[in-house]
Amino acid sequence: MTSLTVNGEQVDVDRPDDTPLLTVLRDALGLVGSRFGCGQGLCGACTVLLDGKAVPSCDTPLWQAADSIVTTVEGLAADGPNPVQQSLIRHQAAQCGFCISGIVVRATALLEEHPNADAEQVAEALERNLCRCGTHQRIVEAVLAARAVTT
């Protein structure tokens, strides 16, 4: 049994230690907002916050999340959409939207750390999040517009 805190709630998970955190979230806990894109930590669709740091949950084993605080895209919207989410919707900054929950998480972490990040910093921060529909520009603009709200 592994204990961890997910979106503010302590949970005990009965899965082997090497189970990917993403599988724990999606299958064991029913939190499907973190998406499976590659299973190799290379696309960013499954990004979550682990003790405040953005990580790919698909190649984070459960043992690594033991006694840690995990925040998923659902958790960021717990008190209503967070500023990044609001801004993405306002800018209609998605097409298929499969990559977007990972981007929400990564961008939220960026603005926590760098509230005044510029366009280049946003793009660099999202370097590990792939978008295949070509919505990059709108997403960067939406994240920049979320700055004023978060600061």
Add this chain to the structure above:
Amino acid sequence: MTTMRQQTIPAHVEANPSLGTWVTVAEGLVEVHVGKVELGQGILTALQQLAADALGLSPELVRIRTARTDSGPDQGLTAGSMSVQESAPALRYVGAAVRQLAEATDVVEVTTYVDRIAELDPETNLTGLGVVGSAGPTLVVGTDLPRLDLPDKVLGRPRFVADLRRPGLMYGRVLRPPSVAATLRWVPDGWAAPGVTLVRDGSFLGVVGDREDDVDRALATLSSAAVWDEHDTLPHDDALTDWLRSAASDLIEVGADDVPESTRTASYSKPYLAHASIAPSCAMAQWTENAESVHVWSHSQGIHRLRAAIAAALDLGPEAVSVEHAENAGCYGHNGADDAAFDATLLARAVAPRPVLLRWSRADEITWGPLSPAMTSTISARLVDGRIDGWAYEVWSQGHASRPGYAGGHPGLLATAHVAGGTPLPPAFDPLGPAFGSLRNADPLYDVGPRRITGHCVTEAPIRTSAMRSLGAFFNVFATESFVDELAADAGADPVDFRLAHLTDPRARAVVERAAAESGWGTALAESVGRGIGFARYKNLGAYCAIVAEVEAGTELRVRRLVVAADLGLVVNPDGARNQLSGGAVQATSWTTIERIRFDHRRISSNDWESYPILRFPAAPRVDVHLIDSDQLPLGAGECAQGPTAAAIANAVHAALGVRVRDLPLNSEAIVRAIEETT
């Protein structure tokens, strides 16, 4: 577009004549059932807008119901930028019929109108009504109604096929062969792994279990245990143009004029490309207890074709199979969706009546989904007094069409080639005109005098190919528009002026002029920065699109900016259209400058995001989109930008460096090679 008599019955109403197929009422909302599916392009929102205006209702009172085979209209494939073109007349007709039947003009209260719609006979034959009403108001069409699906996606709610959960759900995985022509030699007798059931049928291997981690662990051990016989069947990936030009092929001739001796000839090429959607293909299937019938949830572009293909593959009557659409990540053409649906069906049959959620791996998504074919072409033209007078275009490609049921009787589903007694997938073929596959946009819109357009559809299929966004148009426009720039240089003409001198269609001229004006065409640029233009009318029937690219060719090639001018006809949702155009241009920038499927004679080695990289955020160009105002028929938006983007980038590189790169991908390596070839 305020009033318009319905002159003819739209094709999709003719095919789906019952009122109740299109319109029902539930919970005080008018439900409009559609056969087009959400692929990430925002079509459900556009259809909501069309339906609201057609019915004379505000959009909040209209609910779009997603496609399924057991109810709602069969609107064929969601493909080819045809969804608005085909749906607008149908929804307008249905809306006019509903307003006429419900005597909408008499009602004051909207609830009365909705109640009257609820009372209409669902069996009413729409084709026999003599609908003469107007086209309805234009209140919602033409506005930027926000996407209906984005809140779920941005907030991380269940939305995608992988998020479906049903009681008793099991997870499934398939172990694909390690190479295209491999067959299973051996799996240890009594192979077992904790928590899973093995499903084996010939070379088709799968595992099903209650817990996803058990299933993934089992797949890994099964992968180590299985022994395959592999064969070298692939051509050399550095010599694809030679292979294409010498392989067996079918001849397709479009224009066959006598073409005078040319003053310039050049050859171009593109490699195989992957759809590379962010989500791997996925499906859920559930059989009845007695395994007599199955229901499938799939992100297919054509659920009715899929249904027929599954039934044919399993020797069932079509009534034994039903399919409903469920969204997945962006779909850019015929990917693994249908194959995954069949995989799920096979796995679920072994554990009936429990539902099985099947997902492909990333590697399988890239290597087993159909690829966009490698292509090559040769163009010759004669220049007389600065004008083109004679044009010959010859293109070689595997086919662009292998969707389920396309190739005479074969279901065309991947696992049908792997199960015991299965038959290999037939080669993709090329649809004939007017839209074509390999020959799509092979015939330029310019006045070029006598022309000869020839296609060779390669019938050998060492690698599986099918339709990817814009089909042959991406490559043909890259080639022809690059060549037009080469001719312009021969003529000593500016590329924009040269194009305008050969274009008579005013809508074509307008987008070229607009892109040039908005991009600052002709103004000075820094050293090693260049501008280039590309233009096409998609399929020569659809949207007009001109793009100016600005590139910086330093140590790395960087596409800094794309200026897009497009005439899409009537636009239902301008913001959505901009998103589609801009996305199409950015995706094509990735295809043009980075992407290439690699393989040796046996295996495809591009199988993850490191070996098949795509454009990332720091490299994404700025895109400015300019739409031409139009109330003409809608022409679609999703596929018109790809070809012009590729050509604009190639022409901009030439403007920046003076070198002509004719082989994609257009990366630093290709630029160096082109410089070496010219010096």
